[in-house]
Amino acid sequence: MGRLTVRRPVVRLAAGRTPTRRPDALAVEEPLELRVDGRPLAVTMRTPGHDVELAHGFLLTEGVITAADELAAARYCDSVDDTGTNTYNVLDVALAPGVAPPETGVERNFYTTSSCGVCGKASLDAVRLRTRFSPAGDPVRVDAATLYALPDALREAQRIFESTGGLHAAGLFTPDGTALVVREDVGRHNAVDKVLGWALLQGRVPASGCVLMVSGRASFELVQKAVMAGVPVLAAVSAPSSLAVELAVESGTTLVGFLRGTTMNVYAGPDRIVDGTADDTPLEDQRIRRPVSAHE
Template structure:
């Protein structure tokens, strides 16, 4: 779907007003009631309940309730401007916003950020779907870098780089990592990918959410998050490490993701200085090309004691 059509498709969930984006959803009151009821019932954040009809043995069954992954727009703002709107699973929005801005080169460290908070009041409709990043004292964020590489402001849950003017822009920003850094045993990658599922509680409930985790050279999990968008899950783990001061730095050694290894996953790993990526499924051609240019060891089909190494196999020892 073209970017313009995508932007039109979310017009029902957003409306500009008074200098910032007001989120307006169809049947807002009904949805808010369902969300409040869901929260009252103790459902995990990021999961919603919806009525479904199942078919078994060729027979349509009676209506029943089922868990589905939540997907809502998040507007990321800074210095009075809307920088992006991403379709995400609510939760860890602060980490998502900072990870996104870090990968885009708008911020370079935790010191660039003074405050990150949702806009509005909790009793307002749409509260929680707009987040404002306030720069630290004396800091001016490089928001022109972002506007120069995006055609629009909408990023879907399926694509993290759909709005870029040029793929070459991302490649130009990925300085190659030294291959001497980040030697890793195959067993460490296999174990990390295998254990990722245990850190995806909402996947167990819905079957429809991605996961990402970053480990250090000793195998310790530094951060792990879920999101309907794989690139969002990566932004969340990167943002968490940015907040803790581990990025930029030497600690992140391995990024593991559910599903395929896509181009934007490699780009975000490169920005965070992560030398090794392991994914459950295949890698795309652009992901492989970028990993080779960025000095990243990219491993796909990591399962059942096997993997395919697409780039820089010299790190596997």
Template sequence: MTISTQSVNITRFSASRSQPQDDLLSVEEPLEISIRYGLNLEIKNLSVTMRTPGHDEELALGFLLSEGIITNYEQVIGAVQEDVNRVSVILHEDTPFDPTQFERHIYTTSSCGICAKSSIEAVRVESTLPEIIQHWTIEAPTLYRLPELLRERQADFASTGGLHAAALFTQKGELLSLREDVGRHNALDKLIGHALQTGTYPLRTQVLLLSGRASFELIQKAALAGISFVAAVGAPSTLAVQLAKEMKLVLIGFLRDTRFNVYSGVERIAS
């Protein structure tokens, strides 16, 4: 059984008194992601990422896609949970893979999706992007409702206050899927991995909502998954806005209550 939260003993101070009590925290543990490839199923360790346990196979698949190692689920035989903190993805023997191009020299923390890249050039993933449908629009009142719907379904966040979330919605504002993790990039990779496993990738007609800020690596992952509409509760970075404009993605920030800012793709928002 996967455990994503853990109770710890704390002392809580309030005004002039203190008292012992239990507090619920989000679990953070390392996950080693490796692949087996070629005729002899050679093993290549790709990364160790700090994550919240759960949906580990989805996380590994989403990571491989967002790193440009795979472009579709047909290239994969399957994902295997070797033990609680290790996942291997088995590639079909004809799936091209050069192990020397995917070197990570440090582990990936829960707060960073690209910290372990070995060069500036490696930050931008060179991969074939899915065709992105750009003609559909969303009404502003539909967007206003999304953060509340997200919070209602964030079970672990409600208990701990310590998890990021990524969720997919229909154009009418219906929640399709949601994943939580201590790492915002992990939450999105889990969503993408789920889409690969269920045959819903690429995600051309869905709206992605991020519970925090919108950083460059999250916009890049969204583009690789075919997502053309990204909304975030927090702020975007300058590089995220630049990439969204390059990829012709809608990028919304500060989506709270009945307001938001549009940084790219305003023509696809209907008032």
């Protein structure tokens, strides 16, 4: 398996000080080609590690599989660099007998990047994939104080971030704030796929009664992934997009953004959040009058 970090020389500049040269740790970013039964399906730029989880999570959230036993095997193909060393950058998974192969066509053009995830979808309808694990009926309740603590809990589990400062993270938590799994990656979507792939392999899909915490913004794609895995609550430290909110409302997902310190914006499903410090007014009626801005 490849390294997770590399060291490169940098020139350090600071106002009023003499420039210095020193090595700096960088998060590794390498391509992973995912093949299904020998046929290329997707290429994603990712941080090496937990690739089998990444494959399971990706195929789950794209509607190819719904259970771990729908994949019969996963193996790395020979993919060597200039020195003849296997790069472990091509992973081939075999579908179990009777599992339908992925759809083909321009509407499923799976080229992904570490910044935006799956690109080339033909339309919004093509991204609203089928799910057997709708979170709409999940009765879980989460205390607001528990949510306030999640960003710090996620950061404390980011081992590689501490040395590089260049990775996103996603974590699956219980309603009392216990971390089930945390994964890091240069791509927000990859970190989520690794987490949900872990959940699938552990028999925790649908991820009922869980909170998915992400270190960046809540895009449409991340809400889609949460919905496909049956996650009832998605929380992010930054903003959601308009389509992310729309999908959260339609699917019955609780969507939290700008989760920082002891404040948050609840964009969908506020009834799942219990605020023991507020008055007796139901949380769903305690609408935030002025949205928090990213510039505040």
